[in-house]
Amino acid sequence: MTMIFGVPAAAFFGQLLLGLINGAFYALLSLGLAIIFGLLKIINFAHGAQYMLGAFAAYLLLNYLGINYWAALFLAPLIVGTIGALIERYLLRRITHIDHIYGLLLTFGLALIIQGLFTNLFGVSGNRYPVPSELSGGINLGFMFMPYYRGWIVAIAVVVCIAVWFLIEKTKLGGYLRAGTENPALMQAFGINVPLLVTLTYGFGVALAAFAGVLAAPIYSVAPGMGANLLIVVFAVVVIGGMGSIMGAIVTGLAMGIVEGLTKVYYPEASNTVIFLVMILVLLLRPAGLFGKEA
Amino acid sequence: MSKTYEQLGITDLHAYYGESHILHGIDLHINRGELVTLLGRNGSGRSTTLKSIMNMVGRRTGSIVINGNETIETAPHHIARLGVGFCPEERGIFSSLNVEENLLLPPTVRSGGMSLDEIYDMFPNLYERRKSVGTRLSGGEQQMLALARILRTGANMLLLDEITEGLAPVIVQKLAEVLTQLKEKGLTILLVEQSFRFAAPIADRHYLMEHGQIVEEVKKDELESKKDILNTYLGV
Numbered sequence: 001m002t003m004i005f006g007v008p009a010a011a012f013f014g015q016l017l018l019g020l021i022n023g024a025f026y027a028l029l030s031l032g033l034a035i036i037f038g039l040l041k042i043i044n045f046a047h048g049a050q051y052m053l054g055a056f057a058a059y060l061l062l063n064y065l066g067i068n069y070w071a072a073l074f075l076a077p078l079i080v081g082t083i084g085a086l087i088e089r090y091l092l093r094r095i096t097h098i099d100h101i102y103g104l105l106l107t108f109g110l111a112l113i114i115q116g117l118f119t120n121l122f123g124v125s126g127n128r129y130p131v132p133s134e135l136s137g138g139i140n141l142g143f144m145f146m147p148y149y150r151g152w153i154v155a156i157a158v159v160v161c162i163a164v165w166f167l168i169e170k171t172k173l174g175g176y177l178r179a180g181t182e183n184p185a186l187m188q189a190f191g192i193n194v195p196l197l198v199t200l201t202y203g204f205g206v207a208l209a210a211f212a213g214v215l216a217a218p219i220y221s222v223a224p225g226m227g228a229n230l231l232i233v234v235f236a237v238v239v240i241g242g243m244g245s246i247m248g249a250i251v252t253g254l255a256m257g258i259v260e261g262l263t264k265v266y267y268p269e270a271s272n273t274v275i276f277l278v279m280i281l282v283l284l285l286r287p288a289g290l291f292g293k294e295a
Numbered sequence: 296m297s298k299t300y301e302q303l304g305i306t307d308l309h310a311y312y313g314e315s316h317i318l319h320g321i322d323l324h325i326n327r328g329e330l331v332t333l334l335g336r337n338g339s340g341r342s343t344t345l346k347s348i349m350n351m352v353g354r355r356t357g358s359i360v361i362n363g364n365e366t367i368e369t370a371p372h373h374i375a376r377l378g379v380g381f382c383p384e385e386r387g388i389f390s391s392l393n394v395e396e397n398l399l400l401p402p403t404v405r406s407g408g409m410s411l412d413e414i415y416d417m418f419p420n421l422y423e424r425r426k427s428v429g430t431r432l433s434g435g436e437q438q439m440l441a442l443a444r445i446l447r448t449g450a451n452m453l454l455l456d457e458i459t460e461g462l463a464p465v466i467v468q469k470l471a472e473v474l475t476q477l478k479e480k481g482l483t484i485l486l487v488e489q490s491f492r493f494a495a496p497i498a499d500r501h502y503l504m505e506h507g508q509i510v511e512e513v514k515k516d517e518l519e520s521k522k523d524i525l526n527t528y529l530g531v
Contacts, residue, residue, distance in 0.1 A: 183387055191372050191404050191448075194372060
């Protein structure tokens with residue numbers, strides 16, 4: 001059997017793949033958080049609940065309307081993103097003039113309400129969502145067995161992350177977003193409808209969370225608490241990458257997934273805490289985060 | 296172009312930041328094609344007057360008519376669309392955008408704005424540094440960028456806040472030439488200015504401000520006769 005640093009190759013690559021998959025979710029979620037924080041200056045504590053809503057939207061679409069995975073991949077983010085836009089328009093906008101900490105509290109409260117509601121309706125135990133038939137099965141790569149669906153998650157997450165990065169860093173609309181992040185009052189004085197931009201941005205960040213939720217549905221159980229568990233790690237990832245940096249969120253997300261996966265191979269006891277250790281180190285050495293700008 | 300067309304008419308404007316009452320009943324009128332300055336000491340309310348026109352202050356009452364439209368209830372992003380270009384005192388160059396992105400950022404609000412080529416002709420430095428990050432420019436270049444940015448949009452009324460502040464004399468001279476060119480093109484300009492020597496040769500009229508009120512209006516041909524008043528309020 002091939003060994004890598006004293007570990008069987010199959011185990012090594014298996015954990016590496018698991019790490020990449022977790023990293024893909026960290027990247028998608030921290031990307032949405034970073035976009036929202038950039039323009040709204042709000043730490044969106046409802047992000048985990050919105051990720052869960054995405055998974056549930058896919059689950060409900062399939063079971064009640066017979067809408068398949070591929071359609072849900074577009075529809076669920078659209079539906080949940082619209083809910084997000086409404087949350088911004090009718091709740092968050094009312095508190096923009098006061099301390100941003102209230103935005104954190106409001107979204108935290110919303111997350112509790114949404115999770116409570118879904119626990120009430122569907123119970124705490126998870127619901128199964130089938131892997132789409134096109135992606136069932138897998139392939140033996142020689143050094144490991146890779147299920148197609150897991151490869152798909154990593155690939156599509158990277159594609160979406162790069163597309164979002166391109167949208168924000170290289171297009172006119174993204175220019176509005178970047179400039180609005182710096183100086184919204186001046187943007188409005190130039191004739192740009194900043195309140196609308198804020199609503200759409202929040203909706204977009206939420207849609208990204210819902211997209212991640214749909215991706216997660218076939219491999220994790222669709223449960224009301226699925227996002228809350230993930231969100232704590234994602235916040236650590238955002239702190240490591242640096243608040244508000246788009247590329248930082250993507251790279252750090254994937255990297256932390258891999259770090260976590262490899263820790264599982266070499267020192268499994270630390271795998272749940274390694275990201276937080278990295279966070280502490282980064283905060284000590286570069287308080288603004290690896291990709292963040294010093295204030 | 297008729298000299299009597301009133302581009303900006305402000306009547307009994309009061310402005311507030313939270314509990315502070317900053318402007319106490321401003322009356323100010325500018326005809327199309329005029330270059331008018333707001334002179335006064337720091338804190339006299341000149342910048343607040345510009346920001347009030349843009350609806351960037353906490354609260355305002357009174358009347359502000361721009362190109363025949365009452366705007367006291369108008370949202371900030373609709374005001375630019377009436378043909379107003381605002382250049383803030385802090386210049387507001389975006390550090391996440393390069394020079395060209397900064398130039399192209401403000402949306403077109405009217406037809407007839409300057410093209411990118413015309414702007415680069417007017418400010419050759421900006422062409423040379425078009426790929427640099429906006430905030431890496433020198434103070435003078437940043438000021439030119441802030442001004443150039445609103446010339447592209449087609450705005451026919453410019454609100455310029457302290458554009459010569461802290462700049463070298465050679466750049467101040469360049470800005471005076473640019474303003475003269477813009478005036479010849481028929482643009483209406485309201486200029487908040489600290490330097491009376493910069494403002495005097497190029498402006499048609501001056502409003503003197505103190506404690507959030509307009510205390511005196513001085514026309515170009517009255518500069519000599521009202522010298523004492525100017526001295527009192529500006530200490531020139």
